[in-house]
Amino acid sequence: xxxxxxxxxxxxxxxxxxxxxxxxxxxxxxxxxxxxxxxxxxxxxxxxxxxxxxxxxxxxxxxxxxxxxxxxxxxxxxxxxxxxxxxxxxxxxxxxxxxxxxxxxxxxxx
Numbered sequence: 001x002x003x004x005x006x007x008x009x010x011x012x013x014x015x016x017x018x019x020x021x022x023x024x025x026x027x028x029x030x031x032x033x034x035x036x037x038x039x040x041x042x043x044x045x046x047x048x049x050x051x052x053x054x055x056x057x058x059x060x061x062x063x064x065x066x067x068x069x070x071x072x073x074x075x076x077x078x079x080x081x082x083x084x085x086x087x088x089x090x091x092x093x094x095x096x097x098x099x100x101x102x103x104x105x106x107x108x109x110x
Contacts, residue, residue: 003074025056
């Protein structure tokens with residue numbers, strides 16, 4: 001089996017966090033659903049994605065609210081109450097006519 005998540009959306013919030021000796025950035029992404037609700041409107045979901053180490057630093061330095069991105073990652077289960085969160089492996093910036101990808105190992109692709 002393979003644990004894989006691919007999301008496309010707009011950044012709503014970028015928030016740095018600290019846990020014991022570990023820094024990460026929470027990226028809140030608004031993803032529009034591909035279908036209309038009963039009122040004929042598109043709804044969107046706000047999902048929180050964690051970016052650790054180099055990827056978190058790059059996200060915090062280069063991205064801002066309103067930027068469109070694609071996130072490739074995986075689900076991680078929390079130790080508390082069986083909750084899951086999304087761990088980013090790669091972020092593709094899709095703003096201003098340019099595309100720029102950064103992955104968790106620090107590899108950049110233009």
